[in-house]
Amino acid sequence: MKVPFFDLKIQYESIKDEIEASISEIFNSQHFILGKYVSEFEEKLADFCSCKYAVAVSSGTDAILAALMAIDIKPGDEVILPDFTFFATAGTIARLGAIPVFVDILPTTYNIDPAAVRKKITNKTKAIMPVHLFGRCANMRELKAISEEFNIPIIEDACQAIGASCPTGKKAGSMGLMGCFSFYPTKNLGGAGDSGAITTNDEKLYEKLKQMRNHGMEPRYCHKFVGGNFRMDELQAAVLVNKLPNLDSWNGIRRLNAMLYRKHFINNELVEIDTNEFTEKNKVIIPYFFEEDREDTHIFHQYCIRVKKRDELKQFLADNGIGTDIYYPIPLHRQECFSYLNSNDADFPITNQVCEEIIALPIYPEIEEPSIQYITQKIKEFYQ
Ligand SMILES: Cc1ncc(COP(=O)(O)O)c(C=O)c1O
Incomplete structure (x- = not known):
């Protein structure tokens, strides 16, 4: 018997018609960047994650990078994260010149150990980034208590956990200041290439993130801060909009x-x-x-x-x-x-x-x- 590690084709067959109709609509309109599908996806994703806002971006990595940039993480700042995660969680911190502070995980969940987080807090700690690894939420109750005690924001790396929730019923991506998602094709919600998103309940951050993904630009050709090209394209959004209801x-x-x-x-x-x-x-x-x-x-x-x-x-x-x-x-x-x-x-x-x-x-x-x-x-x- 042959059992592949994953098979994306069977799922695609079940939603092929809807996806192809949307793709063909986009090609006919020739509107590829920040159009109706991106807006629709953002609205539906925010709702799905029980968050007020979602900003669609170019990848999970860029979601984390933009989230860190939105809270002004700078060289020398420390960000606490698990030692056991995909590289992007740490790579984004290091790319900003900040210091990734690794802590060990729990043997039961493979998620960050809140007791170990507490021990690593210094006056340079600017964020805590738990990862909801393999699709199970980290212990957000204890992490939030630490976050509130020391007044340090949590950015959730929820790239592997769309739709997961904690025992309290709160959804992944809705518990920290921001939540970061990846829609890499093999994720539970996978696009047709690279894409990602950031969720938040904070209106000011939402506005900043929308500018951040477009070179910090607002209005056109005016740049108050440096952002990047972190935009999700319409084709990805169309695929994701069609898949989300399932x-x-x-x-x-x-x-x-x-x-x-x-x-x-x-x-x-x-x-x-x-x-x-x-x-x-x-x-x-x-x-x-x-x-x-x-x-x-x-x-x-x-x-x-x-x-x-x-x-x-x-x-x-x-x-x-x-x-x-x-x-x-x-x-x-x-x-x-x-x-x-x-x-x-x-x-x-x-x-x-x-x-x-x-x-x-x-x-x-x-x-x-x-x-x-x-x-x-x-x-x-x-x-x-
Ligand atoms: C935990 C974690 N963080 C970040 C990322 C980065 O996401 P992307 O590959 O969309 O850039 C991934 C994706 O594999 C991930 O699993």
Whole structure:
């Protein structure tokens, strides 16, 4: 059996007609930049995220960059972020000359450890940037308490978490000062190329972000501050507008797929209980299922398990036609480009371990139960 890591074609087939009609309308109008689809998408996205405003931009990376620029992050400022995330969370901070301050993650959620955040706050800390990794919200209750105590804004990197919510019911991107999203094609809401967005409830920031994405320009050819070309184009917005009404349903199916994995891992005696410790009866650590967090909505952008002999397992699965990926193999503090920060490797025990053990399995909405069963059986075969 062949099970690709993801398959975008099946989903496209189901909405092809609507998308092609919109694309053809744009080509006929020849209006490609900041037109009706961008405005419509912004309105619908803000509503979807329970936020007052959304600003559509050119990528998730540019969303984070523009958000940091909007609060005037400058050289020498410190921004706290998890050590375990996609590079863009840190790269954007460094590009502004600011200092990425890495902290370790929790072994249960792979999200930033609020206690570790507290320890890293200094008088140079200008923002805290939690990442809702793999589609599960970071502990925003504790992070918000820290943010309020020290009066430091939170910028949510919600690039992997559109539609996720916290146990309080609040949506990803609606809890910090700003939320940043990516619509990279393989995201739960994916465009036909690169695009992203920033959400906020702050009207002044909203106005500033709209200028920021267009070179800080307002009115035409007058520039009060330096921005960039961070605009989303109409073609991306048209694809996203057509996909957005399906997102809750696609996210729901991803959650069901995660439950199917759990069932088959238990049936195959690879998992006995929800735990983050390896034991004789827990050869696979699956995404932790909290009793008290039953109400949170993890949207399973990725379904990541932890295993021993990860690289050999990856090869074994590939030999059996199963696509997997590693998010992420190297902690940010060990990246060559951040060697100037002289981070202490011993400060990141969880990230260091998780980077060696983590592997992402296929979780796209269209995957079917026999494929999930096949994957778990092959994993059992490997550990026998
Ligand atoms: C956590 C995180 N932050 C930032 C980004 C950057 O988004 P983009 O690829 O759209 O620039 C991504 C995308 O992969 C991401 O997963």
